[in-house]
Structures are given as C-alpha cells and as structure tokens.
Amino acid sequence: MRYTLNGELPRHLYCWVDTAHTHREPVGFVPAVWFGLVSHPGRMWGCTVLLESGAIYRNLPPHALAFDPAPTGLWTPQDAQTWDCYGTDFTALEYAYLAGLRCLVRAHRHDHLGTYLFTVAPVGDGYSASPDQAKEFTFVQLDSGWLTIQPTNHTVFEEKSFTSPTLTFPRGLKRQSQTPWTTE
Numbered sequence: 346m347r348y349t350l351n352g353e354l355p356r357h358l359y360c361w362v363d364t365a366h367t368h369r370e371p372v373g374f375v376p377a378v379w380f381g382l383v384s385h386p387g388r389m390w391g392c393t394v395l396l397e398s399g400a401i402y403r404n405l406p407p408h409a410l411a412f413d414p415a416p417t418g419l420w421t422p423q424d425a426q427t428w429d430c431y432g433t434d435f436t437a438l439e440y441a442y443l444a445g446l447r448c449l450v451r452a453h454r455h456d457h458l459g460t461y462l463f464t465v466a467p468v469g470d471g472y473s474a475s476p477d478q479a480k481e482f483t484f485v486q487l488d489s490g491w492l493t494i495q496p497t498n499h500t501v502f503e504e505k506s507f508t509s510p511t512l513t514f515p516r517g518l519k520r521q522s523q524t525p526w527t528t529e
Contacts, residue, residue: 351393352382355439355463360492361416362394366409367402374414377402382437382465384430389422390465390482390494413490423453426494428480431467439463443502449512450485451499458512459487461502465494 361374376397383391383404391404408425443461450457462484480496487493503512 350384350433352384352435352437354380354382355437358412358462360394361411361414362396362402362405363409363411366405367396374411374416376414377410379410382435384433384435384467386432387429389426390430407492407494410492411490412486412492416490418489418491420489420491421453424455425452425492426482427452427499428482428496434468435465436468437463437465447503447512448483448485449501449503449514450483450487450493450495451514452493452495457485457487457489457493459485459493462486 357378357380360377360379362377363374364371367375377394379392379394381393381403383393385391389406392407392410393401393403394405394410395401406422406425408420408422411420439462443464446461448459448461450459465482465484467480467482480498482494483497483500485493485495485500501512501514502508
C-alpha cells in the first residue's frame with residue numbers, strides 16, 4: 346500500500362506512551378494502541394495512537410513510545426531515529442521473511458538488540474530516487490523496551506538457519522551507485 350502523509354502500520358501494535366508528550370500533568374507511561382504514521386519532510390516519523398481514554402493522539406515522536414511501562418535508560422530523539430523523513434509518500438510493510446527476527450541496530454553510536462517490527466519505504470522523493478541515498482526505515486522493538494527506527498545500513502538480522510551465529514556489522518560492503526536497470 347502507498348500512503349501520502351498519513352498511513353497505517355502493517356498491523357496495530359500495543360505499546361506504552363510517555364505522558365510527558367500527551368498530558369498537561371504527566372503520570373508516566375500509559376497503555377496505547379499504535380496504528381498509524383505521519384511523514385513530514387525534515388521531521389521525525391509521527392506515530393498515531395489510540396489511548397485508553399478513547400482519544401486519538403497523532404504525530405507523537407518515536408521516543409514517546411515504548412513496549413514496556415518502564416523502559417530501561419534514557420531515550421532521546423537521536424536514539425529513536427537516525428534520519429528524518431524524506432517526503433510525504435511512503436509504503437509500510439512487514440517483510441514476512443524478517444517477521445519476528447532478532448536484530449542488532451546501531452542507534453546514535455550505540456548498538457542495541459531487538460526484534461524486527463516492520464519496514465517503511467519512502468517513495469517519490471529525490472533521496473529515494475538516488476541509489477546512493479535511498480533507504481528503507483526499519484522499525485525495531487528493543488530489548489530495553491524502547492522503539493528505534495533505523496536505516497538498513499544500521500541494522501543486521503539473525504536468521505539462525507542462514508546467518509553467522511554472531512551478530513556483528515559487516516565491513517567492506519559498498520553503497521549502490523546505480524539503479525539496477527541502467528547499464529552505466
């Protein structure tokens with residue numbers, strides 16, 4: 346599915362929202378159902394949730410969401426997402442092959458373990474049209490309880506029947522510089 350500005354997740358997710366981002370008088374984390382995304386060029390992904398009160402809260406930053414009512418450590422915008430959104434058009438999908446796989450992500454110069462949630466691929470913008478700039482965003486539920494959104498070059502997966510037993514970032518890979526259908 347392709348979306349413009351606002352779109353659905355591949356499936357809704359139960360999470361917790363830091364009320365410092367939603368309430369006049371914060372009370373810690375409250376349960377929520379995360380079901381949508383907002384994409385504004387030059388900004389972080391916005392998360393759309395349904396609160397227990399029945400209220401919909403739109404455009405929450407990713408560092409306001411957690412998968413535990415008491416996530417571990419301090420989590421900043423830089424930890425939650427490396428790159429801003431490129432444009433308003435995107436497609437959100439859960440790759441069946443990656444569903445539920447463990448992964449290692451590099452967020453703000455630190456490595457974290459987590460589990461793959463889904464992928465968002467920007468479309469129709471200048472960055473996505475350039476092979477050396479095109480990136481998909483990998484959404485990951487970290488073992489610490491936090492959410493992080495990282496490009497594919499900041500994420501490696503463990504597929505026990507195929508990948509090496511040690512999760513490490515590979516060295517020596519090069520960036521794509523040509524679109525696959527050109528001969529130049």
